[in-house]
Amino acid sequence: DGGITQSPKYLFRKEGQNVTLSCEQNLNHDAMYWYRQDPGQGLRLIYYSQIVNDFQKGDIAEGYSVSREKKESFPLTVTSAQKNPTAFYLCASSTGQGLIADTQYFGPGTRLTVL
Amino acid sequence: AQSVTQLDSHVSVSEGTPVLLRCNYSSSYSPSLFWYVQHPNKGLQLLLKYTSAATLVKGINGFEAEFKKSETSFHLTKPSAHMSDAAEYFCVVSDQKGSSNTGKLIFGQGTTLQVKP
Numbered sequence: 001d002g003g004i005t006q007s008p009k010y011l012f013r014k015e016g017q018n019v020t021l022s023c024e025q026n027l028n029h030d031a032m033y034w035y036r037q038d039p040g041q042g043l044r045l046i047y048y049s050q051i052v053n054d055f056q057k058g059d060i061a062e063g064y065s066v067s068r069e070k071k072e073s074f075p076l077t078v079t080s081a082q083k084n085p086t087a088f089y090l091c092a093s094s095t096g097q098g099l100i101a102d103t104q105y106f107g108p109g110t111r112l113t114v115l
Numbered sequence: 116a117q118s119v120t121q122l123d124s125h126v127s128v129s130e131g132t133p134v135l136l137r138c139n140y141s142s143s144y145s146p147s148l149f150w151y152v153q154h155p156n157k158g159l160q161l162l163l164k165y166t167s168a169a170t171l172v173k174g175i176n177g178f179e180a181e182f183k184k185s186e187t188s189f190h191l192t193k194p195s196a197h198m199s200d201a202a203e204y205f206c207v208v209s210d211q212k213g214s215s216n217t218g219k220l221i222f223g224q225g226t227t228l229q230v231k232p
Contacts, residue, residue, distance in 0.1 A: 004158075006158075031218055033219075040124070040224070040225070041224060041225070042205060042222035042223055042224045042225055043159075043205070043222045044222075045219060045220075048218070048219065050218055058219070088156075090158055090159065092159075094218070096218065101146075101147035101149075101166065101209030101216045101218075101220070102216075102218065103149070103161055103164060104220060105161070106151075106158035106159040106160070107158050108157060108158045109156070109157065109158050111156070
């Protein structure tokens, strides 16, 4: 089955701890994205990567870090510097930018709760 | 800069009646537009996509949307609502720099569709 997997589905963290969210895709997509979703709001872009070993900050990158060492994987680390990390995190991928906007395909999400 | 506005945060319909979810966009060039659906605690699923071909776009599960440039609208419709349609719906526009797509998407705030029996 082709798709995007995110793990874990639920994650609990104590204040002051870093935590890493996993995102893997087997769609052979070049581009990958991380979004944050808060209740009653749309998705906000945290980081994105259009090719291996390269990534760019999105609209709300402060307190987050990413790496893109492999095409299939784009892990997101929520650091202790993120002031309000409790949210639903969604990973997406697409074939890459072009003249016509790509469709982004989404994983099932990880719900992070800071205790 | 591109933007998208979903005009209703919550829409309630009875099962079997038509659905209308409204979306207006702002874009300097011909945008690509999407509608995604999200069921509770799930990822987003693409319903349909407009990319400057036919202005009436048909999607999955009986949904369709019409691109109206003169009104800068991309409203989502369905003739007859099912209980399984209850979900959050997002209107999305492609981010552009000049006439080129950046690869990023800009999301509306979402519309919650409630379907009553």
